[in-house]
Amino acid sequence: MAHGLTRMLDVKGLSYAYAGAVAVSDVSLTVGPGEIVALLGANGAGKSTTVRMIAGAMTPQGGTIRFGGRDVTRAECHEMVPLGVALCPEGRLIMPQMTVMENLLMGAYTQRDLAKRQETLAEMFAFFPRLAERREQLGGLMSGGEQQMLAIARALMSRPGLLILDEPSLGLAPKLVAELFQLLRKVNEAGTAILLVEQNARQALRISHRAYVLEKGRTVRSDLSSNLIDDDSIRSAFLGV
């Protein structure tokens, strides 16, 4: 789809205000094919608002969003998923009364070819053995970490070119966080670009290629993650050192 383009996702001057309160102001960012790009910032910085606009869950009030060369500024989620953009939202939001398998199949609702859907399901079970073992279990009875894996696997079921994750490590024990980041690296190596919202800045900078830092709705830094890891102001603001 977007192969060969240096900018798979190209966001320019995005803005949004909730009832007059500015949440996002003039945010520009890009994600290239194969990249992991981190979006960092304190609580309320505007990270979720930004990725929700990109995924089509909210319509920007200013700015443009292009994906794979096409203008998708006003596209909605159900239009973005078939184009290859999947959002794994903040707070998991899996269906607690549905089984693991039903939750996963919901992620592939845009895929009409049943054989292809089954094939993707088999891939997900190979990727996430824990989900395979518990395929008949209700989503709501999975542990917090398992629900997080389920939410990510559900987003991957649409075979996105760009996976957007909003704070996937939230509430996970340190060991699971490490596992999650390893998994994201594997997903990325298999060809999926990732836009990663994280408060866990150190880990996010370790696995990402580039990063943007938001402060009060504005982009205050953007650089290679390797540069930001060594940056004193980033270290004191986010890394607690």
Ligand SMILES: Nc1ncnc2c1ncn2[C@@H]1O[C@H](COP(=O)(O)OP(=O)(O)OP(=O)(O)O)[C@@H](O)[C@H]1O
């Ligand atoms: N539905 C809403 N109605 C009104 N204001 C909102 C709404 N959602 C977010 N905001 C406000 O917009 C600003 C940005 O919020 P957003 O959720 O994008 O931040 P965030 O960077 O994702 O924060 P966090 O790290 O806490 O998830 C905040 O000041 C927040 O209070």
Ligand SMILES: [Mg+2]
């Ligand atoms: Mg948020």
